[in-house]
Amino acid sequence: DTEVTQTPKHLVMGMTNKKSLKCEQxxxxxxxxxxxxxxxxxPELMFVYSYEKLSINESVPSRFSPECPNSSLLxxxxxxxxxxxxxxYLCASSQVRGGELFFGEGSRLTxx
Amino acid sequence: SQQGEEDPQALSIQxxxxxTMNCSYKTSINNxxxxxxxxxxxxxxxxxxxxxxxxxxxxxLRVTLDTSKKSSSLLITASRAADTASYFCAAVGRYGQNFVxxxxxxxxxLP
Numbered sequence: 001d002t003e004v005t006q007t008p009k010h011l012v013m014g015m016t017n018k019k020s021l022k023c024e025q026x027x028x029x030x031x032x033x034x035x036x037x038x039x040x041x042x043p044e045l046m047f048v049y050s051y052e053k054l055s056i057n058e059s060v061p062s063r064f065s066p067e068c069p070n071s072s073l074l075x076x077x078x079x080x081x082x083x084x085x086x087x088x089y090l091c092a093s094s095q096v097r098g099g100e101l102f103f104g105e106g107s108r109l110t111x112x
Numbered sequence: 113s114q115q116g117e118e119d120p121q122a123l124s125i126q127x128x129x130x131x132t133m134n135c136s137y138k139t140s141i142n143n144x145x146x147x148x149x150x151x152x153x154x155x156x157x158x159x160x161x162x163x164x165x166x167x168x169x170x171x172x173l174r175v176t177l178d179t180s181k182k183s184s185s186l187l188i189t190a191s192r193a194a195d196t197a198s199y200f201c202a203a204v205g206r207y208g209q210n211f212v213x214x215x216x217x218x219x220x221x222l223p
Contacts, residue, residue, distance in 0.1 A: 098208025103154035
């Protein structure tokens with residue numbers, strides 16, 4: 001199984017809502033990542049978990065809250081988002097930090 | 113920052129032609145990776161070249177790395193319409209620090 005599965009594929013939320021994005025991999029990878037991508041831009045790194053510990057947080061606003069409940073799962077909790085947070089959110093995993101990344105298809109988020 | 117910078121930002125070629133994209137980075141690396149992204153989809157890993165390698169092939173792809181110039185190039189030979197996509201490089205730091213994608217090259221292959 002070489003897949004990274006992200007749910008939901010699409011999400012529309014108001015600025016006062018609380019929602020979560022989920023990511024799952026069963027490749028035994030020990031590093032997992034969240035990226036944010038705006039149209040026609042490269043993915044921007046948000047968070048990196050290595051062995052279920054947060055190892056990189058790229059100065060992301062606190063309205064984004066990552067969670068890694070176990071080695072296969074990665075969540076991104078969303079609260080009080082702004083319209084400019086609308087983007088494609090990509091999850092990726094790698095066997096170790098710095099290795100080849102396997103990406104999910106992303107969750108397209110629209111904040112109204 | 114390990115950010116890669118691709119050049120050109122957009123490239124349009126005819127089917128059957130070769131496409132070359134370049135990437136520059138700033139500091140010492142452990143490896144450099146190339147990815148492809150079809151519009152609105154996730155990125156797909158193409159090839160990884162380590163800092164002690166100079167050239168690597170995978171099918172129609174050829175990647176070179178020049179650590180003295182801190183640059184890499186991706187060559188796609190005999191391009192096909194299906195190669196139309198955005199291509200990104202990412203330079204990974206010496207200790208596996210993560211890695212930031214460059215702005216990308218948007219490749220259009222015309223039938």
